[in-house]
Amino acid sequence: MSWFIATLKAYPEIAIFLALGIGYWIGGKSFKGFSLGAVTSTLLAAIVIGTLGVSISTNVKAVFFLMFLFAVGYSVGPQFVRGIARDGMPQVIFAAVSCLLSLASVTGTAMIAGYDLGSAAGLFAGSQTISASMGLATDAINRLGLPPDETGKLLEGMPIAYAVTYIFGTVGSALILAQIGPKLLGIDLVAACKDYERELGAGEAVEGSTDWHEFELRAYVLAADSPFIGKSVADLEAHTAQGHRAFIERIRREGRIIESDPVLRLAPGDIVAIGGKRNDLIERLGPSSREVEDAELLDVKVEGVDIYITNKEVDGRSLKDLAVWPGARGVFLKHIKRGPTETAIPILPKTKLYRGDVITVVGRSQDINASARQLGYIDRPTKTTDVASMSLAIVAGAMIGASVLKIRGIPLTISTAGGSLIAGLMFGWLRAVRPTFGRIPEPTVWFMSSVGLNVFIAVVGISAGPGFVAGLQKLGASLLLWGIFATSMPLVVGMLLAKFVFRFHPAILLGCCAGARATTAALGMICEAAGSQVPGLGYTVTYAVGNTLLTISGMLVIMILS
Secondary structure (H helix, E strand, C coil): CHHHHHHHHHCHHHHHHHHHHHHHHHHCCCECCECCHHHHHHHHHHHHHHCCCCCCCHHHHHHHHHHHHHHHHHHHHHHHHHHHHCCCHHHHHHHHHHHHHHHHHHHHHHHHHCCCHHHHHHHHHHHCCCCCHHHHHHHHHHCCCCCHHHHHHHHHHHHHHHHHHHHHHHHHHHHHHHHHHHHHHCCCHHHHHHHHHHHCCCCCCCCCCCCHHHCEEEEEECCCCCCCCCCEHHHHHHCCCCCCCCEEEEEEECCEEEECCCCCECCCCCEEEEEECHHHHHHHHCCCCEEECCCCCCCCCEEEEEEEECCCCCCCEEHHHHCCCHHHCCEEEEEEEECCCCEECCCCCCCEECCCCEEEEEEEHHHHHHHHHHHEEECCCCCCCCHHHHHHHHHHHHHHHHCCEEECCEEECCHHHHHHHHHHHHHHHHHHHCCCCCCCCHHHHHHHHHHHHHHHHHHHHHHHHHHHHHHHHHHHHHHHHHHHHHHHHHHHHHHHHHHHCCCCCHHHHHHHHHHHCCCHHHHHHHHHHHCCCHHHHHCHHHHHHHHHHHHHHHHHHHHHHC
8 A cells, every 4th residue: 555655646647537537427327316426426526635744736736727728618519609699688588697696505505604815716616516616616715816825725615616516506406497497487397398389389380390210112004094104203292292392312213313403304114212190191192002022213312410599690590491301302300400419309390490509300312412411511420620720729819818907906817728618609600600620529529528528637636635634524514514605595586586587488488597507407308297398499509608617717716806
């Protein structure tokens, strides 16, 4: 054991990976649906390692924290900018108000309880489940110009308060929103979601129907008495029974296979390969049409791909409107994902698409390519990251953040961390509207955000290890109770404001509250209680704004209390 401890002290980089390994392993375990998560588990593991006397340079956590914040901004950029610029403004304002409630509850609690700056910052991060705020709070404490030993004590108190309050911050937020919220507000969540789905066109027979898995590709001989003899392919496809879609993909004529063309006219004896519901096809082609086996004709290359929405003409349009676009021919929608948490959006006729959304479509390669040209571009899997653009963006943001503006002798700055976050927001938004540069694959974004944050947390925990036990003994029980208050108060007030002031629809109200607090665990529980993905419609904009403002608020806590 002495050799092991000596090795960690001599090579502290090993200690970081040890904390990560233990943290991710424990964080991946769950008990009856509850998990500590990688961040809290890494922190606790790092604190234990820190008691061994391991010392790590603070530059390590600074590098990884900049990487983390840039990834956060990059992920939420499109939703953040859209929410501010368009019809998401009520949700943007609500997220800002929710952030102020969180800030007020924590600063008020810290003043009443007499906590120092470090403990207050940790209380904010844990009770509001916003781990990233500790990074900006650390920068703010370091800029106060306090003696090194006093600064060290403040920084040691931060992870203690975070660890004590985070568990209820996570579990309590989910329970309050998903279980207590509907009863407090008098909402029948299941019925509210069904009503909202009907408003979005659920059950409405429209040409935008998207049950792609119900569609088949079959071959039929065109009957001699078919009303479509002499008509074009476009005529047959336009003659669509209300609520259904079908497309001719290929035609066999006199033994030759012809690729479908909208202007091609049909002739008796043509064998058409058509995609659609079998009963509808028979009705459409006439009762005398006969299905045949033609493996060669039906050998159509079909694929499923993700399309990244970038076209401003698509932004804000409903699926019902987009279904009649020429680019919608031959493709069927499978999934809609929105935001950094890839929130599943219900596929209904009046569901709107926005720039930055990722949709999964199925169809022939040529049809998908045509659709992508109108919607955005095909987001095919790739391992390549535009490291040059990413790094220069971080440099630009950090340089701006490093600038200090003095007003009456008071230094004001957003710090390099805040600058990186803003750079990520702008970079992510530019990527959504100009996708020719700045490619960061989803696995890379995950690595930057998850591992970047956890390396930062590991260094914080290792540094705080020596004083953790003493601090916990001093603050433990009372801190836990104050944490419960700081978590619950802004949530309850926020839900009441969402209903009676902002008047959000009951189906998305709780999703808005979960997004404003950036708690994905709560959204999952809300959707499970609702039996619907509709609450996710209120989550994406408020998450983008709330996650950004709550992160910055770590610095504001220090500025207010100091």
